[in-house]
Amino acid sequence: MTVFPFLVVAWIVAVGLYGLITSRDLIHQIVCLIVVQSSTYVLLLGVGYVTGGVAPYFYDIGRRALAVDPVVQALALTDVVVEAAVTALLLSLAVQAHKRFGTLDPHDLAEFKG
């Protein structure tokens, strides 16, 4: 296993956070949030990767075969479900914001300050 996947993870997190901090468009920000979350897929799969391992279906390859870690794949799958729920909710809020106030700029939507 190389260090390469982990550099990719760090890069994706950094890019996503940069977008969240600088963007002035809600849809863009929500996509950046998805980008941050995508880093966790890469990290999980990278953590469970075994060089030369095959997909963990032990039925036809025998119990002693070298396989990648199935646990992290289950975790990544759960993670995708979580992401779908959060993203759908956030996008529906963004749609509401645009419908009612005609803006997607978080600076214009901020009602409470201080």
Add this chain to the structure above:
Amino acid sequence: MSQLFPLSVAVPLLVAAGLLAFRSLLQGKRHVRGLVAVAASASVAVMLLVLTLRTGAGSAYWFAGFHPSGGVAIGIDFTAGPLNAGLACLGAVLMTASMIFAWRYFTQVGAYFHVLMLTFLAGMTGFCLAGDVFDLFVWFELMGVSAYALTAYRPEERGPIQGGLNFAITNSVGAYLSLTGIAMIYGRTGALNMAQISRYVSTHPTSGLVVIGFLLIITGLLVKAAIVPFHFWLADAHAVAPTPVCVLFSGVMVELGLYGIARMYWSVFGTALGHRAAISHVFLGLGVLTAIVGALYCFRERHIKRLLAFSTISHAGMFLAGFALLTPLGLAGAALAVLAHGFVKGALFLGAGIVLHRLHSVNETYLHGRGRHLRLTGAMFTIAALGLADLPPFGTFLGKGWITDSAAGAANHGVAGGPWLAAVFCACSVLTAGAVLRVAGGVFYGLGDPPGEDPRMAAEANEEKGESDSGRQRTPLTMLIPTGVLVLLGVASGIAALLPRFAVALETAAARFQDQQAYASLVLGGAQPAHPAPLYPQVPPDVTAAAVIAALCSVAGAILLALTALYWRRLPVLRKGYEPGRGLQGLIESFQSGVINDYITWLVAGVAALGGILALVIR
């Protein structure tokens, strides 16, 4: 009894699914829906109460009977001890109270309200009982998604959209950083079960990866717990969420974040990080900073729900300080204070809800003197405010007293803390309770001079009309009774803590919670470590004179401060056109800007700073 573990999350989830599935049948039958939801929530409360009282030294439940073998967890477990089951029980009790309150609260209570509340309850319960770090993340997200949806329950206004989005994005970023930490720890230890991770990291040399993993995991929890500088979302969300939901946000959700941090430290990483004074200092510093910042923001606020929200931030800081002392007494004090604070703050939010329901505003300036006819509500609100000021025998008094007693004796244990903590707690209690008493005096009793015009007043006066039913001449009993019950529970928690049996049980539970080896052998099996007798206390902690004096000082101080704030125009020193806080307005607003970009910047800066500090102290 072991059936109670799965049932306590299955019941709310199944009832929520049932309410959704049969929503066409239940169309227009709001009483049936309400009754079903309240019954489900109350049954969860009873189940969790039984778990709290009966677990004793703690118990573990393995789903589908996949028991661990040879110290390796194969399945997924729930663990219950008095502290975590008790916290979940607090959540279920507050949930029941707020659903009864909501009965006649909304103009139109849609089917989704009860569904979301029940999934929120399931998320909170699962989060408390989870014995597995990945499950902890999943329950955290379930709780989160329901909470985001509940915050933005009325998306026809600007505030709920802003609050919901800020809440959701900040907490999601925190949660993903937590997941990153979990993945890193899994990569190192090959385990997701807390007990198994704990055995691995405490028997291997602590590497930088473990420290970074710990830092990232607690980041999400610090965001949830609203610890400075991760706290900005909280006030935005609490100001706009429907008031019955605020009860849960303030009373238990924030505290769940703190519970998560305590669980991560005591059950997983404590031994590996070495229970040293340096860690204690870091958390104590965070706690004190949070307590002070929250209290200052609280006092300058005029929007009642936001004011209460900032007081929650301040209290979260105090609870974190209690945990940071790393003593059983400190943790027991924090647990008692969380319990009492949950009841008291719940009653205050419900009182604010009644004000909103009857007077259609939560702006203190606008409401001045307009609540005179709400006598019962006013009385309950005032008593709850005094409870927030640690009036004996409210549980907040003994809870904070135990924390400060433990801090005063800290020098003997070689950990952080000192007698100064009592002064900080007292000052923060005076500021937060003083602000709430100022609201009570102005709104319900018309004390003080009529306020000047507040430019934001007119806007905010109309803002909340959509939330609550209007045109009623009397406050419904479904609103008054839960409020009164919560006030009584706040007192009862304090009286119970005066009983030696309860106090010893609580401190023993705290000592057990802090016993990492015992937790690992409870979950994974293996020899129970033999502990010297003094580990588990035999005599109840004293009610020290210092604690009583501090409590009385904070009550007197809060009343004085509230009166000063109401009558300051008559004071000769202040009369000459002095406007409190005007000059600082710009600076204060530039911190709490309401813009998500700034909050994320603070989050990233906070993680970086905390990481730097941890790297310095753990070398």
